[in-house]
Amino acid sequence: MSSTERVNAPVSTGELERRWSAVRAAMAAAKFDVLLMQNCNDFMGGYVKYFTDIPATNGYPLSAIFPRDDLMTLIGQGPFGQDLALAGGSDGVRRGVKRVLSSPSFSPVGYTRAFDAELAEKALAPYAGGTIGLVGTSQLPYAFVDHLKRGALSGATFVEASDLVDKIRAIKSAEEIAGHRKACEMQDAMMREAFAKIRPGMRDSDVVSIARGVGASWGSEQGWFMAASAPIGVSAPMGPPHLQNRVIREGDQFCILLENNGPGGYYTELGRTCVLGKANQEMKDEFAFVLEARAFALGLLKDGAACAAIAEEYNAFMRKHGRPEEKRVFCHSQGYDMVERPLVRHDEPMRIRPNMVLACHPTYVTERTYSWICDNFLIGSGAPERMHAFPETIVELG
Numbered sequence: 501m502s503s504t505e506r507v508n509a510p511v512s513t514g515e516l517e518r519r520w521s522a523v524r525a526a527m528a529a530a531k532f533d534v535l536l537m538q539n540c541n542d543f544m545g546g547y548v549k550y551f552t553d554i555p556a557t558n559g560y561p562l563s564a565i566f567p568r569d570d571l572m573t574l575i576g577q578g579p580f581g582q583d584l585a586l587a588g589g590s591d592g593v594r595r596g597v598k599r600v601l602s603s604p605s606f607s608p609v610g611y612t613r614a615f616d617a618e619l620a621e622k623a624l625a626p627y628a629g630g631t632i633g634l635v636g637t638s639q640l641p642y643a644f645v646d647h648l649k650r651g652a653l654s655g656a657t658f659v660e661a662s663d664l665v666d667k668i669r670a671i672k673s674a675e676e677i678a679g680h681r682k683a684c685e686m687q688d689a690m691m692r693e694a695f696a697k698i699r700p701g702m703r704d705s706d707v708v709s710i711a712r713g714v715g716a717s718w719g720s721e722q723g724w725f726m727a728a729s730a731p732i733g734v735s736a737p738m739g740p741p742h743l744q745n746r747v748i749r750e751g752d753q754f755c756i757l758l759e760n761n762g763p764g765g766y767y768t769e770l771g772r773t774c775v776l777g778k779a780n781q782e783m784k785d786e787f788a789f790v791l792e793a794r795a796f797a798l799g800l801l802k803d804g805a806a807c808a809a810i811a812e813e814y815n816a817f818m819r820k821h822g823r824p825e826e827k828r829v830f831c832h833s834q835g836y837d838m839v840e841r842p843l844v845r846h847d848e849p850m851r852i853r854p855n856m857v858l859a860c861h862p863t864y865v866t867e868r869t870y871s872w873i874c875d876n877f878l879i880g881s882g883a884p885e886r887m888h889a890f891p892e893t894i895v896e897l898g
Contacts, residue, residue, distance in 0.1 A: 578602025683762025723760020
C-alpha cells in the first residue's frame, strides 16, 4: 500500500513549493539562514503543517527546521536514536524533508525536556554561526530555546521570525481558498443536521456530537465546538465541552459555534442560534442589530485598510448605538490555525489584503440576550464575499 493512500486530503506538492519559494525569498531578504518552529496541537498550531502538510497531533511536539538553501529536518515522537534519511527529499508523505529525527519525549515528563532540543542542536549544527529565525515563539517551549542558546549554538543569532511567515500565509492561494470553501460547505451541512435533529431532552453535548459526526464524515480531523442552551429571556454565552451538560427543554434557545477544520486542515467557523419554539421580539431586534453591525464592519474590510483603524471605527459604531465595545476580537484570519493573523483589533499592525479569509463574528451580551452571528468572508476587490450558505437568521423550530 502506498503511503500517500493514507493521507487525508493532501495539499498539492505545487502548493507546498509555492510556500517554500515565497518564504525562502523573504528569508534571503531578511538574511535568515534557517527557520525553527515547533507545534504541539492541530487547533492553533499550524506553522509546521504550513511547511510540511503534516499536522502536530495534540500533545506531541513536532519541530521543523527549514533552511534557506537546503531541505527540511523534522523532529518528532519516536524511538531513541532514530535518524532517517529520505532519499529525494520525500517518502510520499514527508515532502521537502531530507532527515527525520525522533525521541520518546513527553511534555508532562520534565526530565525529557531537552530531548528534542538536543536533536535540533544536531540538525542546526551547520548554522552555529548563522542567523536562526524562530517562528511561533509564543508556542516554542522555554526549555527548548534556552537549551539551544546555551549550548553549541550559543554563537548563533536568534531572531523572531513569525512576522515574516505570517505575512505570506495570510494571503491565500487559489488552492487554499478552495480548501476554505470546502470547510464552509461542510459546516453548512453540520449546522443543518444539528438543527434538524435537536430535540427537548437532549443535552447540549448531544447536539454538538451530531454536528461533530457530520464533520468527521467529511474529513474533518480537529476542531473546537462551543454551545449553550437556555430559556428565552436568559442570556447564555456559549461554553466549551466541559460546560455542555445542560438538558434542553421545549421553548429553549440553543446556540452553537462550529470551529473545526475541513478536509486538508483549513479552519473556518459558523455560528447560529435556534429556538425550539419561537424567538421573542427582543431576540429578533438584537439579532437585526448584529447583522447591521456586521454589515458596517464588512464595509470597512477593504484592500489596504488598517486593522487597528477598522477596530476603532467598529467600536465607535457600537458605542453610538448603545452596545458594548468589542474587547476581544470580532474578526480574524483563519488558515491552518483556527485563529491567525491578521486580527481586526487595536494592536494588529497588518493591513487587509485581497485573498485573505476572515471569520467575522460580532457578539455582545445583554441581561436577557446573547446576540451574535459567525461566518467566513473572502476579501476581494469589492465587497467581502460570504463563503457560508447557511441562512443568516435565528432558526425557529416551533
